[in-house]
Amino acid sequence: MKHRVGIVGFRGYSGAELVALLDRHRHAEALLMEHRGDAGHESGLRRPKGPKQVPATAEAVRAEKIEIVFLGTPAEVSMELAPVMLDAGTRVIDLSGAFRLRTPENYTRWYRESHTQPALLAEAVYGLPEFCRERIPGARLVANPGCYPTAANLAIRPLLEAVAIDRAAGIVCDAKSGVSGAGRKATLKNSFCEVTENFAAYSILNHRHVPEVLMVSGLEEREFSFTAQLLPLDRGILETIYFHATNGATAEDLLGIYAKRYANEPFIRLYKAGHVPDLRAVQRTNFCDIGVTLDPATGRAVVVSAIDNLTKGAAGQAVQNMNLMLGLAETEGLL
């Protein structure tokens, strides 16, 4: 018997990735949950196949015995649907930013709108398994992390825990993302002719993913400079992270810290000293690849952290959380 799960927002890029990942999952079966305004895109195939489709309602949750609902919806829709779904007796993994921060005040500061579900915000568990694994199995509502913070926190936090970063000098995180990170919607900014052969920075120093890094890493805002940038490609995030290492640490020392911290982590891969991942290494995988370059004479260090924004940065991590919540092997359907 497969566990039944539902996907709201299945036509978006993260939602479609969820559909694809769950199609290969041995112990879960996905239902597509149609929400208002999701204009249908007719397949030209003579015999289109695909999961069963039901409305995104409490009734459907009960009738279909859906155990977990994935919300691949904008934050404001997630704030509206999450309580409905939870009340219907299912559990929720939300892929939006609605439930990631801890307080309504912080949410309002970064998202520039008020939070309508403060109680759920307080209850939600942040779904970064490498650092929050113990709380996920029992959670009713999991806030799937943002794509940028996933790559950043996995690279930064182990070094901060080991006091290997000179925090006084600050950390720079120069992040680059493929266009699918902006979601599947028609905007001039994301139209082909505006993006191809172009490269642009946006939300410099005030991207709404910054507070997730501060929350997980414990950094102060003044210690962390973050720029998001749009690559002319479909999928993948690569972050180039600059800092000064403490106490004469070498690249090998930093890699040793990662190796120890992530010894049992199935989705973290490390590179030899002086080698770093490119996007190709992680596309269409749930891995976070990390490499370290360090100048021993001065302690200047550059860490490169790469993920696929639709997999480890969204749908893949959501399936990882689902596996934990359902008591399945964490890697099921993801290797």
Add this chain to the structure above:
Amino acid sequence: MKHRVGIVGFRGYSGAELVALLDRHRHAEALLMEHRGDAGHESGLRRPKGPKQVPATAEAVRAEKIEIVFLGTPAEVSMELAPVMLDAGTRVIDLSGAFRLRTPENYTRWYRESHTQPALLAEAVYGLPEFCRERIPGARLVANPGCYPTAANLAIRPLLEAVAIDRAAGIVCDAKSGVSGAGRKATLKNSFCEVTENFAAYSILNHRHVPEVLMVSGLEEREFSFTAQLLPLDRGILETIYFHATNGATAEDLLGIYAKRYANEPFIRLYKAGHVPDLRAVQRTNFCDIGVTLDPATGRAVVVSAIDNLTKGAAGQAVQNMNLMLGLAETEGLL
């Protein structure tokens, strides 16, 4: 003293190309004519430079003594603005499909809407200088040709005139265009993630540019199979044209026909037998490049015709028409 011309739709890709071309023109000066609904895009530059901006009205035409107005607008807007501008005493070069066909019936068949200016439709001169040059200088209203028909007619008509094509076997025109041909607007279909690493055919056998080819070449619809296809790149059109040559003609024979017909044409370039242009050869130029490959044993011929859809396929050809209308050198600003 420079001639003053106006551009409506200057934020679209063709309009912006017009602005850029006229910026380098020694005898014309462009004014930007703001039309309703053209939401402004603020430049981030501290000291943005650019042409003077006026409303797209009859008053502005008279006050600024504008001699020619370019309409880089959708067909329905061109049908509305063209009579207004002409009544204000200026001349018009329309880049839309509004005035290209000869009868309202034909317009309705291919554009699926009725034509509101049949008298202007009858008056308009088709602005393909290589075949309609004598009528352009005296025209009040020039219909700038479509991008696909420009490349197709320049390749096909000389061979038909010379009876070098076996019409009974038909002509196939397999056309590929960059995305800027679809205009500057936000649509899911033209969004980066849908286009990159993809290739798709559309409007197979019923593209609205087909009647322009029939009109200029004299082909019957049954003799001409046309498919438009979207390339994952910004600009350029390449058409691969298949037919059977008559009477044992060789590639050199066909090239000789072109060479004779286009002996004095500044914007047609021919390739050696067996060589054909790629898109790179014509991008950001007003050239139409033509190459011929032919199998002498069977008479099967392949002609490749390439233009830049925004230059010879739109703004460049419009400037070429403007030069003719103003009595300037035809190549001014275009080489």
Add this chain to the structure above:
Amino acid sequence: MKHRVGIVGFRGYSGAELVALLDRHRHAEALLMEHRGDAGHESGLRRPKGPKQVPATAEAVRAEKIEIVFLGTPAEVSMELAPVMLDAGTRVIDLSGAFRLRTPENYTRWYRESHTQPALLAEAVYGLPEFCRERIPGARLVANPGCYPTAANLAIRPLLEAVAIDRAAGIVCDAKSGVSGAGRKATLKNSFCEVTENFAAYSILNHRHVPEVLMVSGLEEREFSFTAQLLPLDRGILETIYFHATNGATAEDLLGIYAKRYANEPFIRLYKAGHVPDLRAVQRTNFCDIGVTLDPATGRAVVVSAIDNLTKGAAGQAVQNMNLMLGLAETEGLL
């Protein structure tokens, strides 16, 4: 117990795709067979994983009890290695053009070099399962089809068998391929800056894949005009095929012919009349997608056939052939 198979040329694009496909195969296990001159590319990963590596020798075939060797090598290397491997008692699936044509004379005409293994050429079975399935299980040497001919033959042959194409008017096949079809090697022609934002035709009317279409479809050379073109993207082939339908056939009639012929084929998907596939539909799958548009007034038909050149056009079809040769389910590892 898994069947053991070997891959020579595992660093090329087709070879690497084979490695990836076989990694997901439940009943086969791949060994990498190192051939001279394959300069190694060191992984930067700290703990690189991957299949066992052995030399590409008869000794290794025997020692490792390899049942099938895939040759992802250039034709001249395949002509050298195939007899060595066969003599060592294994079977061979060759992905090059070395063994696809029937006679040394035909090979010499299209490949412009002499064939050194005429006996093997005569013995080889052409590995297009949809049309040669019965001979593949017993074959010692399977010639995996070319990418272009696979898409062309699957679209053309059923209609020819059903006499639905007016052969007198000829068939045009305008083919477009991603760059990976050219193999993984450093050439200026395939360098990024030459390909991006460009589109170019090559081997017009004389591509070496043409004889495979003639061989499988039974067309005469004079009836078939073929142009190969390079798309600025990684993977995928889309062919736009033009002909005149016989006897007033409709798009539905042609689709009916396909549906009947391919009723039991797991890797052919058909589209509704007037709908055609884009590349996205088939990338990273082993499907060949086929759609039909037809103008009933004139009988002009356009068929679009799309495959992934590295999957159904190379490695995927090779695994399909392997499954048949090993008596496994034909779709194993491919859905």
Add this chain to the structure above:
Amino acid sequence: MKHRVGIVGFRGYSGAELVALLDRHRHAEALLMEHRGDAGHESGLRRPKGPKQVPATAEAVRAEKIEIVFLGTPAEVSMELAPVMLDAGTRVIDLSGAFRLRTPENYTRWYRESHTQPALLAEAVYGLPEFCRERIPGARLVANPGCYPTAANLAIRPLLEAVAIDRAAGIVCDAKSGVSGAGRKATLKNSFCEVTENFAAYSILNHRHVPEVLMVSGLEEREFSFTAQLLPLDRGILETIYFHATNGATAEDLLGIYAKRYANEPFIRLYKAGHVPDLRAVQRTNFCDIGVTLDPATGRAVVVSAIDNLTKGAAGQAVQNMNLMLGLAETEGLL
């Protein structure tokens, strides 16, 4: 009478850009100087046009009365050709790294080979007009700056001069370049399939352009962390530069420093506070665009500096230097 100049390496990307720029120049005429090993690329055009071609020899320099020779050649070839050309009585603008650094020792450290022309190295003038303008007109040998250092120095040096950067915290320069920056040669690393949809860092902390930044800005190596990264696009460099501003400076304060320093510079454009350039803004121009974002609460600043690597980063700046050397208007042929 036009000045006659010669271009060695005219088939490379920088060389071809020089040819194109000089074709539009009113007071200079380019000759193509063929150097050994430059395999010719035959044009398919029936009547190819282009500059006169001569050998890259002292004799040709004298016979053609060439006033300036551009060397668009690798550093080792420039070291060989520069003395030959200078001895023939012409002046030289070298686009390679051969003559940019001040000492043979420094050259050897970063380029890992010995310098064969130390006297010329000592004589050469660094051709960054915004900071070295007075020495360029009288120079015999101008070392055209590297692309990355041009964008970096133009952004960094005015702020260092004005003591607006907290040097103790260090400066991070995260640089991204289009592929044409790697030159026109066939390498697997720069082949289309390896680059498209990919993004990769290289030469982290030890790129050979670093010493040019140290030399011009006066920074110590420990104060400057630099990473070069390859964008999947043809041309353009964008550098995201992080530092802490001193003394509570605002974005407007930093912009004021630039505005004052660059008041008379024709090729520097500034953005409003909080706005930054994208690559599109500078492609195919000789501009360096600079924008500033700054968090006043913490002093964290991000400066974005963008150029076209083939124009301001190579051929355009070379023409700018040529104009200065010939006593022409500095902007001639560049606006």
